[in-house]
Amino acid sequence: MGKRVQKADDMSASVVAARGVGKTFGSGPEQIEALRSIDLDIAAGDFVSLIGPSGCGKSTLLRLIGDLVTPTSGSLSVNGKPPDEARLDRDYGIVFQSATLLDWRSVQKNVELPLEIMDFPSEQRPIRAREMLELVQLAAFADHFPWQLSGGMQQRVAIARALAFEPSLLLMDEPFGALDEMTRELMQQEVLRLWGETGTSVVFVTHSIPEAVFLSTRVVVMSPRPGRISAEIPIDLSRQRTPDTREERRYFELITEVREALRRGEAGTGI
């Protein structure tokens, strides 16, 4: 089996715990301070959206959690371990804005990719891959190639791939940014369903206020560069969200709350 033995604090309160995390790119006069003093806790089972204007560092923060970038200050733990250990333990799956499917592999083989790398037994890989494709309702397309699928379908394959090895954490970097509005809403519903069925914690980067509100248990609002957390807004909509949720008054109130937090964040820099 590919996963190493997990430490006992799987049950620790925070899946992600950041204390004073900062990231500066480059050095000397040309350096860019992308993030400053980030304090954040994400509990198991949370669905947390990071939202903010362009350049506020939300994608950087996501990549810090994933150990794709290292922080220049502060401490960060994922599943109670340093991020690099978490990455080596394959604790998270990631989905990018572009599906990044390998175009020489079939859909099923694409989902099997992480399983191959993590040395899953070869008989089990196709079975698990098919399970995941059924989960995202694309089992019929297992032998198709990426170019034959629409953007939305490709992203579903990417999500299936990210969940294939059952990570406890799912990182998503504006995964629906390239899709049209209607497909977006369908995909949001899909993600919520998967979240409900698998119990994975999710960190979700987005530009869209309605998307953040619709999906999350908590919205983290970030301010322009250098990115700081200017507000955390708990979303108290019912756990079971449906298209009708988009028409509830509370939904619109929360959208307004987030929007105002964003404006305050942009206006009130220097705190």
Add this chain to the structure above:
Amino acid sequence: MGAGTNRRHLRTGISIVALIGVSIVLWEEYKVVWSAAGWDWPVRPDNRTMPHAWDVILTLFQPAQRNGPLFILVEARAALLTLREAFVGFVFGGAIGFGLGVLFVRSRTAERAFMPYVVASQTVPILAIAPMVVVWGGRLDVPQWLTVSIIAAYLTFFPVAINTLRGLRSTQATALELMKSYASSRGDVLWKLQVPTAMPFIFTALKVSAAASVIGAIVGELPAGFRGGLGRDLLQFSQQFTAAPEKLFAAVLMAGLTGMSFVGLVALAEHRWVNASRRQTT
């Protein structure tokens, strides 16, 4: 592979055949019209200088010498000899080029150290000096086929190295991040991501190199004393032109087919490995 691709191939095939047919017609027309008008320029239209297309084909299926094997077989044997030399060099050059590409993508220091040499190697016009290299090799008692193979390898390794490097580097940034998120080993990143991404680039270089290898092999066979390959045959039939011009044309035809077949073989391999239905998904 959809029906659309097959139809497209069929249409292309028909167009090619049509153009070849048109060329033959133009050839014969030139002879007829120029003969009737008595013109001599640029090429004399008589059968000594411009044999009928049909005669050239006929020559292929006649014995090369009295009671000997068919001309086409003799030429095919010569072509195979030339092709063997080209192929050996091609494979070695390709392997070296590929290896260099992988090395350079792994190690920036290696790249900075050796890339200048790789580029410098191409300032030597190897085709222009091929016969000289063969004579030189002969003087050093290196077997001729080996010298010719080395020339083919020299022609192959550079385009393959450059294209391999370019292809290996052309991966999407997010694809590399994805592999990192899986805590992939370097080997996995190379073989599961970078090399497959590079294959279209590599095959482009291989097709160019295949053609160049055949040319290098033929040119390398030109110096005196080389026996049995296409290069020598071309020279020989050139001398026999006044007696039997069809032979030269037939030999040139065989040479052309040899080059095309080799490139065609590489293209076939490409078809299999680069999965013809694969398209770039952004």
Add this chain to the structure above:
Amino acid sequence: MNERDGTGGGRSTTDVTAVLEDSAGPGRRGRLAQYLPAIVAFLVVILLWEGLTRLLEVETFVLPKPSEVMTSFFATASVIWGAGYRTLIEALGGFTIGVTLAVVTSLAAARWVGFRQGILPLAIAANATPIVALAPIFNNWFSITSPFSKMGVVAVVVYFPVMINTTRGLLEIDPAEIELMRSIAATPSEVTRRIRIPNALPYFFSALKVASALSLIAAIVAEYFGGPQDVLGQYIINRANLFQFPDAWAAILVASILGVAFYLLILIAERLLMPWHVSFRSTE
């Protein structure tokens, strides 16, 4: 993004530049600084070559010393430069003929789809054949001592890559630009003149650069199949057969110099005719 269709246009010169710039590492230190390591490497090689061949007393026929090559270079100057001149004429003549025919064919191929569908695959296939094999035919048609026999070979060698690349340049246009032209009721020839031709120029010059190198080499190789005594190819092979390798290398040096000069001419022409092009902008 790029459909790799295996034309290659000879050698992918622009690809090489891209990769080399990649290799140069961080910081734009200017073109000269980029090539400095290569130049230094070259000088080191020459010095080592000279030193080792002297030290180990290597026979000339095994490996000639650079000093011997240079001596021959200056001693036989009138002969090799005279031969160089003749070969250059063949190369230039063939280049001109080939390029002209290629441009005419490209314009036709861009205009008529049927023609294009027939000739383009044929050109790609022909590009894969050893075109120099035509040399003996041309030798017999145009007399072995005439420069035209070599020019013919050069013309055919140059024709295919230039034709393929120029056609591509004429056709790979952003459809939005064509629609724009149609919206102002431009005629097809205006579209050709204002959109297609400027778009094709970079492709054209890229192919010309490849062709310039090819034409000199093709001329020399064609001469190997037979020619007058006083052309580079015949001179090289005659000297080689007599094991006079320093003389042969001196002649090759002449060929290289001529090749570089030809290439630079194309570069200058390119600068003059395409001052707007991205690759010339200084900041990048």
